[in-house]
Amino acid sequence: MTVLALRNVSKSFGPIEVLHGVDLALEPGEVHALIGENGAGKSTIMKILGGFLDPTTGDLLLDGQPRQFTSGPQAEAAGVVVIHQEFNLAPDLSVAANVFLGREAGGFRLDHRAMREGTADLLGQLHSPIDPDTLIRDLSVPDRQMVEIAKALSRKARVLIMDEPSAVLTHREVGALYEQIDRLRGQGVAILYCSHRLDEVAHLADRITVLRDGRVVRQALRGELDENGMATAMVGRELQDFYPPKGHPSDALALQVTGLTVPGEVHGVDLSLRQGEVLGIAGLVGSGRTELAEGLVGLRPASAEIRVNGQPVHIRELRDAFAAGLAYLTEDRKEAGLLLEKDLRVNLTLATLERFGGFRIDTSAEDAALDRAVADFDIRAPRRDMQTGKLSGGNQQKLLLAKTMLPDPRIIIIDEPTRGIDVGTKRQIYAFIRKLADEGRSLVVISSEMTEVIGLSDRILVMRGGRIAGEISGPDMTEENIVRLAMGVSSEAA
């Protein structure tokens, strides 16, 4: 008995049709994964299902009957709840206030107790220890996601649409998420699960729909499609050698760091990096990976003895790091990497404006630099003067990489190189990283995706609690070893 379905749905924006005759059926008690590259039409489908967009032609069927939602809240009232990637929670309100937001218990006077108890009850069902009185701002990202799920349950969700729920979670937290999904599935909720992580799709989904260019190109049941098959279906060609071949780092040390301490976050970390090497840093979120990188390049107060090519350098602010040939590409593309409302040119040269003229900015030199960046990093933008925020995630990331590379750094620290971008662009970025290393540059790649760290790195450091828990290289670079070190399970055995 299908709960929610699309029947021959097409959607056009102006003259451009982005969905072509899509059929999709969500069954109760089933996890249905929707996969596809960025731009394949996943978010349009989610918006139509969630009541935020209307199909141009075709029908949205609820319990077999054609329905038209005019708004998200109307869809929610019918039991269709979307959990967006960016959470819809008011940070200054408590968990209980958020769960009951818009449907507060009580009359004119709020019934705080009923709401608190109702929330505690829901969180209890989810086996979550969160206190309903906590403010959202004091919760970790996975806990916030738990609140979103509780909120969805409180709306008697029959259909739950999840947009990349694991993108913000670490390995362990993902485990907790899977448990919740299993529990919801057991309760008969129909779940649409969008994800870029093919391993989790293989693990979770009872049914898989693959989208390409606005069409359903493949539907499969659990076990019918392995990760390789999914990737092939998504891109429409064989994905051989997803990761570039490993390099040949020289013996010369590009960077030596001794006793790097970021107060409260990182405790006396030593690391060394050879020329032409890609060093992976793995670990749980909160293990101090980003703090390590930001402390190293002067974005956080830190103390350390740093040598670049054997010469001692003092890095007190980011400018000092640039001067020493270091560059850092942030994990937070949208909030720390790019000015989303500015055009491509302004973003590209922002960190290196002094190279483009004196007091006056030489705009034609900037344009020439943008031409080179677009060619070198294959940035696909319909217009140069468009807002950067309107580019796809992958093209934003390429622009950010171009911006980071503009001062020609010798040592590049890349934090989450492929967060939230599609498979095709991921592969391109991996190739860029390897090419930079082959040019004799040295790279540090921080990533939560274990396959990525393993696939890219010549050597991996695993962090735990602000310290290096261990180093692995060669055939020892396995997910199992990383998890063991990251979680602190019998590290001597690793």
Place this chain on the structure above:
Amino acid sequence: MNRLNLHTLGPIVALIALIILGAMLNPAFLAPANITNVLARSAFIGMIAVGMTFVITSGGLDLSVGSMAAFLAGVAIIAMNAVAPALGVHWGTILLGMGVALLGGLAAGWLNGALVTKARIEPFIVTLGTMGIFRSLVTWLADGGTLSLGSGLRTLYRPVYFGGIGWITWPIITFAVVAIIGEWMMRHSRFGRHVEAIGSNERVARYSGIDVNRVKLMTYVLLGLLVGLAVVLYVPRLGSASGSTGVLWELEAIAAVIIGGTALKGGTGRVWGTVVGVLILSLIDNILNLADLVSPYLNGAIQGVIIVLAVVLQREKSTADER
């Protein structure tokens, strides 16, 4: 360029409409004497508003400029009166007064900027505080009354406001130069680019190696300097300062910036828009005074409507962009 849409041109269209309306209502409107009068009166708020454009574009705000102007005028007058017996009624004395106003503006702007960047207090709070402080100080210096420049000095100083090249008086010339330099800096200088970047997203600016605090501090210093410059040209107009000098200038300056299309949240600065905004505000005032259509007492109400309208138009632009 599709940048030149109705939204961008809106303020100019409004300005032209006002000029046509003014000319239709009263032929005296286009007389050189009236135009000089309008432009010269716009000049003080105008120069301050150009500085305010930088502060607002970087994500800041300065409520203290009106009080600061009164305070600087008072201090400059006291300084000139104090040295007049020794130096005599002399251009040297006037230059010293000008120097006091400019340096005082620099220092006052630095104080605001330092409290915002170094003490990390919200610009609204900081400048609300300094607004009260400057206002109270000038009232205290004037002992509740008026500080007047000695009559000899006043006569000597007068041409700085009333003189000029032909009917274009010095305040108009100075305002034009400030506006042109300001527009150039916002568009073509590294400083302007950094100001826009910080207002657009401060964290991105910091992660791009921009010295965010220094740039922000500089916007307040620049604004303070321009307040000082406005004072230099304002003092010869009346030759006095009191507790009621420059009242509500801060709101007029902020209104001009907003009408001109600079977003209050920062990130996009339009100096030429600010200039247009200043002219719109003074033209409304002027037209109401020249025509008997509406009571001049309703000036504030009409200006208020225009400000709200300008912001509504801005928002309609951004929602249109979403589609």
